[in-house]
Amino acid sequence: MADVKKIATRESYGNALKELGAEYPNLVVLDADLAAATKTGTFKKAYPERHIDCGIAECNMVGIAAGLSLVGKIPFVSSFAMFAAGRAFEQVRNSVGYPHLNVKIGATHAGITVGEDGASHQCNEDLALMRAIPGMVVMCPSDDIEAKAAVRAAVEYQGPVYIRFGRSAVPVINDRPDYHFEIGKGSVVREGSDVTIVATGICVDSALGAAQKLQEEGISAEVINICTIKPLDEDLIVASAKKTGRVVTVEEHSVIGGLGSAVCDALSAKLPTPVKKLGMQDVFGESGSAAALVAKYGLDAEGVYKSVKEYLG
Amino acid sequence: MNNLELKKHANDVRKGIVTAVHSAKAGHPGGSLSAADMYTFLYFEELNIDPANPGKEDRDRFVLSKGHTAPGLYSALAYRGFFPVEDLTTLRKLGSYLQGHPNLHTPGVDMASGSLGQGISAAVGMALGAKMDNKDFRVYTLLGDGELEEGQVWEASMFAGHRKLDNLVVIVDNNNLQIDGPIDQVCSPYPIDKKFEAFNFHVINIDAHDFDQIRAAFREARATKGQPTCIVMHSLKGKGVSFMENSVDWHGKAPNDEEYAVAMADLEKIEAELEKEEA
Numbered sequence: 001m002a003d004v005k006k007i008a009t010r011e012s013y014g015n016a017l018k019e020l021g022a023e024y025p026n027l028v029v030l031d032a033d034l035a036a037a038t039k040t041g042t043f044k045k046a047y048p049e050r051h052i053d054c055g056i057a058e059c060n061m062v063g064i065a066a067g068l069s070l071v072g073k074i075p076f077v078s079s080f081a082m083f084a085a086g087r088a089f090e091q092v093r094n095s096v097g098y099p100h101l102n103v104k105i106g107a108t109h110a111g112i113t114v115g116e117d118g119a120s121h122q123c124n125e126d127l128a129l130m131r132a133i134p135g136m137v138v139m140c141p142s143d144d145i146e147a148k149a150a151v152r153a154a155v156e157y158q159g160p161v162y163i164r165f166g167r168s169a170v171p172v173i174n175d176r177p178d179y180h181f182e183i184g185k186g187s188v189v190r191e192g193s194d195v196t197i198v199a200t201g202i203c204v205d206s207a208l209g210a211a212q213k214l215q216e217e218g219i220s221a222e223v224i225n226i227c228t229i230k231p232l233d234e235d236l237i238v239a240s241a242k243k244t245g246r247v248v249t250v251e252e253h254s255v256i257g258g259l260g261s262a263v264c265d266a267l268s269a270k271l272p273t274p275v276k277k278l279g280m281q282d283v284f285g286e287s288g289s290a291a292a293l294v295a296k297y298g299l300d301a302e303g304v305y306k307s308v309k310e311y312l313g
Numbered sequence: 314m315n316n317l318e319l320k321k322h323a324n325d326v327r328k329g330i331v332t333a334v335h336s337a338k339a340g341h342p343g344g345s346l347s348a349a350d351m352y353t354f355l356y357f358e359e360l361n362i363d364p365a366n367p368g369k370e371d372r373d374r375f376v377l378s379k380g381h382t383a384p385g386l387y388s389a390l391a392y393r394g395f396f397p398v399e400d401l402t403t404l405r406k407l408g409s410y411l412q413g414h415p416n417l418h419t420p421g422v423d424m425a426s427g428s429l430g431q432g433i434s435a436a437v438g439m440a441l442g443a444k445m446d447n448k449d450f451r452v453y454t455l456l457g458d459g460e461l462e463e464g465q466v467w468e469a470s471m472f473a474g475h476r477k478l479d480n481l482v483v484i485v486d487n488n489n490l491q492i493d494g495p496i497d498q499v500c501s502p503y504p505i506d507k508k509f510e511a512f513n514f515h516v517i518n519i520d521a522h523d524f525d526q527i528r529a530a531f532r533e534a535r536a537t538k539g540q541p542t543c544i545v546m547h548s549l550k551g552k553g554v555s556f557m558e559n560s561v562d563w564h565g566k567a568p569n570d571e572e573y574a575v576a577m578a579d580l581e582k583i584e585a586e587l588e589k590e591e592a
Contacts, residue, residue, distance in 0.1 A: 028445070052441070055475075060434045060468035067438020070374075070424060071446075075438075091431055091465075099417045099425040 014039030128257020209301025329388030345385030378432025430463030459491030474513030
């Protein structure tokens, strides 16, 4: 596996913005003193006049983006997930969500793979917060290819969008000729019949690794990649649950309010099915390397494998 | 427009405020009345707007950052012809396009607002967008003096001053009262003018109820280059309705039927005086 290409989705975000900046002259990027980290520095270098550094003031940045969208711009607000979705939650809700403005929020450094900075900067609640806002599209891409596709889809979509990106390099898993991205559509990335593993973001790779290990023991796991948490591809999940009868969700996020909750919401209404939610189990993270943290909280391939096996009894 | 005409429009706007809030049995008359002359001047003289085409691209923008005083904005919009004056009585009622705080479903409203401190940021974004595209429309936003306690106001002001947004006018309605009492007793934002000066604004202090001073201030704002303007307007909360004037009790309360009758009688008296002046 050493030759697998790895890239952090925040890099993909910066690269996609630069590419789209050439096509959309009204695309502007806002930052709060983190352009080097959010990777929007790539866009800034290409289009300095369209990059707006708001200083360390995320709430105001969201409001400025709202105003810019009302005079014809397509603003991308960039910061760490903790500040974009957390600190500025009410601004996103009232100045962007309520008037349903065409503002895109690119939130980097989400989840525990922020690593060494520790719990204060590891946002495991953003999907829950953003999902609760009416009309908000919420996406969490799994790799470079999907991240770039999600950014493009966000530009083409009219309305508020939240996209979650990670700090750490992750393997490219969607590198196939028939790959197609659409907001609201998930995809079966591995077929199986004994259990459905629904994963998002960096956990899709873990789920695939776990499915491989389970296969070696004769357990056939279906893996579904959900990039769009909202609106959720309910039909795809229900169809798979109908086939396997058991569902496990995996996310680098709290098990409260994120992918797991969204899947439970859908299944409880359409096809009541037992669900095991893997993620941060109502705890804060801590400092450590991204790999060590993912292993500690059971979100690497080994951890997912063990949890699924235990769940299936 | 001459001052007498403006005064008559302002008195109509005040009647609309009192009528809307009475009908809604809730709302914020005090801060709507203190800013009624400003709303009137903005919509009847200052702003480049067209009631027949509320979304016209090159219009001046107005963001009511102190969104709880929506009755004042709605009344001015109605009397300016954006929608029927009769609709003011639907304020805050189920199904009405006149929500408790402004949103984009009301003709003539440029931004949803009401969560204090947020409107000014949107106005700054609009002004920045105009600058980026070399468009010459101007952006106005009205804040309450209590609202200045919100940190976001100063984030937005720091940005506007830093970016030298001379197409932006921030107006502060300094009526000195907020829900919990006089602003200088709750958590003083004074000196307001010095604070905005420190954030690189050109600051003008005026009497909020003197149309000559309002007109002169906007003229000065347009002539000011390289920095945004802040107009601190010293106002009387509840202005025009005797029992509401300078009374914190009328920040967010509707008059009952008897009080409504007294309020309307006060305003009709003013109207009669203005008509006498005209004759």
